[in-house]
Amino acid sequence: xxxxxxxxxxxxxxxxxxxxxxxxxxxxxxxxxxxxxxxxxxxxxxxxxxxxxxxxxxxxxxxxxxxxxxxxxxxxxxxxxxxxxxxxxxxxxxxxxxxxxxxxxxxxxxxxxxxxxxxxxxxxxxxxxxxxxxxxxxxxxxxxxxxxxxxxxxxxxxxxxxxxxxxxxxxxxxxxxxxxxxxxxxxxxxxxxxxxxxxxxxxxxxxxxxxxxxxxxxxxxxxxxxxxxxxxxxxxxxxxxxxxxxxxxxxxxxxxxxxxxxxxxxxxxxxxxxxxxxxxxxxxxxxxxxxxxxxxxxxxxxxxxxxxxxxxxxxxxxxxxxxxxxxxxxxxxxxxxxxxxxxxxxxxxxxxxxxxxxxxxxxxxxxxxxxxxxxxxxx
Amino acid sequence: xxxxxxxxxxxxxxxxxxxxxxxxxxxxxxxxxxxxxxxxxxxxxxxxxxxxxxxxxxxxxxxxxxxxxxxxxxxxxxxxxxxxxxxxxxxxxxxxxxxxxxxxxxxxxxxxxxxxxxxxxxxxxxxxxxxxxxxxxxxxxxxxxxxxxxxxxxxxxxxxxxxxxxxxxxxxxxxxxxxxxxxxxxxxxxxxxxxxxxxxxxxxxxxxxxxxxxxxxxxxxxxxxxxxxxxxxxxxxxxxxxxxxxxxxxxxxxxxxxxx
Numbered sequence: 001x002x003x004x005x006x007x008x009x010x011x012x013x014x015x016x017x018x019x020x021x022x023x024x025x026x027x028x029x030x031x032x033x034x035x036x037x038x039x040x041x042x043x044x045x046x047x048x049x050x051x052x053x054x055x056x057x058x059x060x061x062x063x064x065x066x067x068x069x070x071x072x073x074x075x076x077x078x079x080x081x082x083x084x085x086x087x088x089x090x091x092x093x094x095x096x097x098x099x100x101x102x103x104x105x106x107x108x109x110x111x112x113x114x115x116x117x118x119x120x121x122x123x124x125x126x127x128x129x130x131x132x133x134x135x136x137x138x139x140x141x142x143x144x145x146x147x148x149x150x151x152x153x154x155x156x157x158x159x160x161x162x163x164x165x166x167x168x169x170x171x172x173x174x175x176x177x178x179x180x181x182x183x184x185x186x187x188x189x190x191x192x193x194x195x196x197x198x199x200x201x202x203x204x205x206x207x208x209x210x211x212x213x214x215x216x217x218x219x220x221x222x223x224x225x226x227x228x229x230x231x232x233x234x235x236x237x238x239x240x241x242x243x244x245x246x247x248x249x250x251x252x253x254x255x256x257x258x259x260x261x262x263x264x265x266x267x268x269x270x271x272x273x274x275x276x277x278x279x280x281x282x283x284x285x286x287x288x289x290x291x292x293x294x295x296x297x298x299x300x301x302x303x304x305x306x307x308x309x310x311x312x313x314x315x316x317x318x319x320x321x322x323x324x325x326x327x328x329x330x331x332x333x334x335x336x337x338x339x340x341x342x343x344x345x346x347x348x349x350x351x352x353x354x355x356x357x358x359x360x361x362x363x364x365x366x367x368x369x370x371x372x373x374x375x376x377x378x379x
Numbered sequence: 380x381x382x383x384x385x386x387x388x389x390x391x392x393x394x395x396x397x398x399x400x401x402x403x404x405x406x407x408x409x410x411x412x413x414x415x416x417x418x419x420x421x422x423x424x425x426x427x428x429x430x431x432x433x434x435x436x437x438x439x440x441x442x443x444x445x446x447x448x449x450x451x452x453x454x455x456x457x458x459x460x461x462x463x464x465x466x467x468x469x470x471x472x473x474x475x476x477x478x479x480x481x482x483x484x485x486x487x488x489x490x491x492x493x494x495x496x497x498x499x500x501x502x503x504x505x506x507x508x509x510x511x512x513x514x515x516x517x518x519x520x521x522x523x524x525x526x527x528x529x530x531x532x533x534x535x536x537x538x539x540x541x542x543x544x545x546x547x548x549x550x551x552x553x554x555x556x557x558x559x560x561x562x563x564x565x566x567x568x569x570x571x572x573x574x575x576x577x578x579x580x581x582x583x584x585x586x587x588x589x590x591x592x593x594x595x596x597x598x599x600x601x602x603x604x605x606x607x608x609x610x611x612x613x614x615x616x617x618x619x620x621x622x623x624x625x626x627x628x629x630x631x632x633x634x635x636x637x638x639x
Contacts, residue, residue: 007450007575008571008572008574008575011447011450011451011454011566011571011574011575012568012571014451014566015454015565015566015568015571018565019565048565048566048567048568049567049568049569050568052568053568057569062567062568062569062572063569063572064568064569064571064572068568068572
């Protein structure tokens with residue numbers, strides 16, 4: 001068993017840390033405050049190949065590993081969770097299902113532009129009445145000869161306002177339940193497709209989370225992703241992968257809050273000494289550090305299994321469950337350690353605590369992760 | 380065009396601490412990095428490659444661990460990497476180092492040699508200029524910009540303390556570069572993925588065009604006698620006075636020190 005980073009990963013870590021520190025961190029507060037999508041950062045990431053890390057070379061990607069991709073999400077989220085989720089949704093929720101389920105034509109058409117970052121990807125499953133109960137899809141896709149006609153809407157879609165390609169689930173045969181759901185590749189310019197209202201959120205405020213609206217939207221037949229009726233399976237498998245990304249995002253937020261708290265508690269003096277010298281601080285921080293490291297091992301182990309082609313569904317669920325709850329705990333305590341200052345926007349832990357909460361909710365709530373884990377345990 | 384860039388692996392001195400008892404640098408746990416001015420030089424070379432098309436070769440002298448900065452250079456876009464590593468090089472001062480580098484470079488085909496102005500561990504700024512002397516080439520130090528003319532000459536901007544000179548250099552030359560003028564690019568992801576699949580050529584002394592007596596400790600006229608941290612200056616005096624009184628005090632103090 002080898003827990004160390006490979007030489008390639010070491011080199012990658014050196015690059016992504018420096019990129020996060022110099023290019024992403026300086027914008028984090030502003031992106032949050034102005035609820036602004038950091039397009040300039042996405043362009044810089046694109047230039048370095050960060051928008052296509054685990055995509056093979058033949059489809060225009062960098063030919064890296066899932067492990068490298070999740071390291072990128074962690075390091076970006078450590079300083080700016082908005083940037084982390086932009087990369088995660090783009091990679092795990094849009095490129096991965098095309099790579100894993102697409103025809104050669106679909107891969108050649110979409111992956112090079114997505115992996116180069118010329119296009120941004122998004123994923124549409126959630127609907128007003130289909131959240132955790134994702135099988136209750138009301139968006140309909142009707143066969144109209146050479147195309148499908150989609151009607152309905154999706155909500156809470158990450159990257160939506162800036163995305164060019166969307167993986168969209170819709171019901172092709174309502175009588176078949178989950179087996180009547182199919183997946184489609186929808187382009188921004190398709191007739192009848194539009195972006196609806198943007199959500200005003202508690203955290204990750206720079207990621208453009210919007211509604212997708214389909215009004216007799218025309219999707220060419222060749223844009224069916226995978227087989228007809230396999231959409232629900234594709235969505236669930238996609239989310240398995242996505243959870244490793246969100247687990248990394250949560251891990252990054254937790255690590256970022258740890259970094260800030262170590263720095264602050266060493267500097268802040270009360271009762272004549274730094275608050276890092278108090279045993280209460282030390283014991284609590286020791287517990288948090290242990291949880292962050294445990295989360296990192298879960299995340300790396302899930303990514304390792306995905307890289308090896310081993311089953312990783314339960315591992316991804318455990319990684320996300322634990323990393324998300326750790327992020328929430330670490331950031332909440334980080335604010336507490338910062339006292340009154342931690343509640344102000346002068347210190348990044350205030351933003352981090354708001355950012356952490358979503359990791360317990362999206363791409364499957366913590367309750368869903370427990371269902372997935374228990375499902376594997378009692379099958 | 381063929382460009383050679385000389386780089387060095389150095390301890391990240393921003394993270395280095397001094398052992399309070401032994402008065403020596405604590406190197407354990409201090410990350411090793413590519414020397415910043417050298418990275419600036421590499422950036423200049425890669426910009427020339429982007430602009431004119433070129434083969435860029437990086438060369439370093441050091442222990443086997445220096446392989447890391449050569450991999451980094453690959454991931455930034457260089458074409459070839461050479462590591463001069465041999466016990467015979469050990470203990471080299473700047474003269475013996477520049478001699479070994481020049482001995483390696485003599486065996487290569489090149490149009491320009493670029494090096495960093497100085498390394499953050501030794502701060503001598505000698506290796507680049509000495510190398511030019513060994514090779515009998517013109518040199519420009521403190522370079523902040525360089526363009527290549529059609530006739531092969533270089534138009535180079537050199538930063539002085541209070542001015543910038545523009546020089547034209549004929550033919551082959553050595554340029555030593557300031558990091559501040561060339562913000563280095565990041566490694567690309569694909570470059571990183573491929574970095575360890577490429578070959579770093581490891582050269583011993585026998586590969587170089589040199590007199591082995593001039594290498595390493597034997598070839599080094601400079602010996603380090605003692606290293607010690609600089610004493611901190613005493614804290615200044617604080618006077619809480621009016622502006623007029625402040626002027627008087629400052630003038631008095633400057634006169635006391637014969638500065639005015």
